[in-house]
Amino acid sequence: MNELSVVKSVVLVVDDDRIIRCLLRRAMEKEGYKVIEAENGEECLAAFQSLAPHIVLLDAIMPVMDGFTCCTQLQALPGGDRTPVLMITGLEDKQSVDRAFEVGATDFVTKPIHWPVLRQRVRRLLQTSFLFNQLEAANQKLERLASLDGLTQLANRRRFDEYLDQQWRHMAREKLPLSLLLCDIDFFKPYNDTYGHQAGDLCLQNVGAALRLALKRSTDLVARYGGEEFAAILPNTKIFGALHIAETIREQVKALGIAHAKSTVSPCVTLSLGIACLIPMPDVSSATLLKAADEALYQAKARGRDRWCV
Ligand code: GH3
Ligand code: MG
Ligand code: MG
Ligand code: MG
Numbered sequence: 428m429n430e431l432s433v434v435k436s437v438v439l440v441v442d443d444d445r446i447i448r449c450l451l452r453r454a455m456e457k458e459g460y461k462v463i464e465a466e467n468g469e470e471c472l473a474a475f476q477s478l479a480p481h482i483v484l485l486d487a488i489m490p491v492m493d494g495f496t497c498c499t500q501l502q503a504l505p506g507g508d509r510t511p512v513l514m515i516t517g518l519e520d521k522q523s524v525d526r527a528f529e530v531g532a533t534d535f536v537t538k539p540i541h542w543p544v545l546r547q548r549v550r551r552l553l554q555t556s557f558l559f560n561q562l563e564a565a566n567q568k569l570e571r572l573a574s575l576d577g578l579t580q581l582a583n584r585r586r587f588d589e590y591l592d593q594q595w596r597h598m599a600r601e602k603l604p605l606s607l608l609l610c611d612i613d614f615f616k617p618y619n620d621t622y623g624h625q626a627g628d629l630c631l632q633n634v635g636a637a638l639r640l641a642l643k644r645s646t647d648l649v650a651r652y653g654g655e656e657f658a659a660i661l662p663n664t665k666i667f668g669a670l671h672i673a674e675t676i677r678e679q680v681k682a683l684g685i686a687h688a689k690s691t692v693s694p695c696v697t698l699s700l701g702i703a704c705l706i707p708m709p710d711v712s713s714a715t716l717l718k719a720a721d722e723a724l725y726q727a728k729a730r731g732r733d734r735w736c737v
Contacts, residue, residue, distance in 0.1 A: 436553050437461045439480035441471040441497070442515070443489040447538075451484060451515075454542055455549070468492025472500055479506060482553055485532070487516035487523065498530040509560065511552040515540065576651040578628060579635035587650035587658055591713050594646075594662045599707035606661040606669035606704040609720040610638065610676060613697045613732040615655040617689035630685055630696060631655060637683055641676045658720075666704040666737065673700045673735040681733070692733045699727040700735035 438460045440451045452462045463478055465471040467489040475483065483501065487494040494514060501507040511533040516523070519537050527535050534548055574586035582590070591607070598605040612618070612634060619627040631651075638649045638657055652658040659676075661669055677698055685696040701724025703716050726736035 435459065435461050436482065437463065437478065437480040438549070439463050439465060439471065439474055439478070439483045441465045441468070441483060441489070441494070442486040443467055444486070447486070447540075450540070454546065455484075458546060458549070460549075466491075468494060468497030468500070471497050472504065475501060475507070475510075476504060481510065481556065482549060483510060483512045484549070485512050485514050487514060487518050487527070495526055495530050498527070498532055502531040509556065509563075511556050513548060513552060515545070576635075579632055579651050581635050581639065581657070582648055582650035584650065584652060587648070587652060587660070590648045590650075591660055591717070594660055595707045595713035595716070598662060599709055601663075602706060603663045604665050604704050604706050605716065606664040606666065606702065607716050607720045608659040608661070608669065608673055608676070608735075609652065609701040609717075609724045610657040610659070610698045611700075611724055611728070612655040613692060613699055613728075614687065614690045618687055618696065621687075621689050633683055633685060634680055634696070634698070637679045638676055641672060641679050664704070666702070669702050669704050670735070670737070673702050676700065677733070677735060692731060697733035699724060699732045701725070701727055702735055702737045704737075 438455045440448050440455065440462055442448045442451070443466055448464050452464065455462045463474055463480060465474045469492045471483065471485065474480070485494045485498060494516065498512055498514070501512060508531070512531065514527045514532045514535045515538060517538040524535055533552055536545055536548060574582055576583040594605055612630070615627070618630065635649070635651060635657065638659065642649055642659055646662045648660045650658050659672070661672065677700060680698045681693065681695055683696065686694065687696045688694070690697065701720040701722065703719035703723060705716050705719070707713070723736045727734050730736065
């Protein structure tokens with residue numbers, strides 16, 4: 428693999444026999460890998476944590492901590508379940524082989540070592556784990572992208588729906604209040620018509636950033652709910668907390684001072700907000716909360732905009 432040779436793979440060789448360690452080191456270095464050594468299971472765990480090897484070649488019978496115990500404990504370390512472990516041991520009985528795989532070994536070869544086979548196994552294990560890690564990183568990136576609104580970098584509607592549902596069930600279990608804010612930019616169509624669509628996009632980005640700044644808790648989620656609508660999910664927040672946040676958001680968006688000549692309520696861009704707060708009941712769905720916030724938003728619009736309603 429070309430990609431593998433770019434970053435020198437690090438092989439952790441664990442064996443209580445100095446001569447075997449030496450032979451393994453020589454064979455692995457010949458393959459272009461960097462080698463670190465450990466004499467027993469405990470040293471292996473320490474080296475694994477401090478040096479993050481790409482593969483572990485692990486002996487079974489060793490003093491202090493044997494390879495089976497070591498392998499079990501490796502799985503619990505960060506990155507442990509993603510790092511291939513190749514057991515190299517004189518034990519060939521069925522029970523030892525089964526046990527090796529049960530404790531999480533990726534592969535197994537017996538002593539005396541058949542060197543060409545070992546080289547190929549190590550190469551294959553490194554290759555597979557490299558590809559797996561790349562795939563996982565790509566998946567994480569996709570997952571992130573699938574939850575983000577491209578324009579504002581806030582959570583998108585998909586993420587909003589998912590999080591609302593999750594928090595609805597969580598708050599129901601804990602019997603805690605869940606608050607929801609729906610925020611809609613006032614007279615945004617005339618804004619676009621006056622200043623252009625690009626300025627409109629910039630306005631959405633700035634309003635989104637202001638919303639993000641106004642929400643402090645790590646459990647709060649701000650999302651772009653629709654075109655010029657934003658939503659904030661506030662778990663474990665009572666109605667007064669939600670009112671306070673709504674007022675802060677309203678003030679801070681107005682304070683951005685984005686000129687809006689066609690607004691009839693202010694010379695600057697403003698928001699109307701609908702607030703709803705419920706302690707979720709098991710037989711009621713989160714749509715009830717959304718509906719309440721939507722109705723409150725409608726009220727805020729009807730009563731003149733640049734305000735919040737409950
Ligand atoms: P109200 O005060 O009642 O909320 O009036 P409004 O004009 O804000 O509401 P309306 O629903 O009539 O218009 C929303 C506008 O938002 C229309 C649409 O073109 C604009 N919009 C939606 N998404 C985007 C976007 O991504 N970028 C830009 N620039 N405009 C958008
Ligand atoms: Mg041994
Ligand atoms: Mg709207
Ligand atoms: Mg609007």
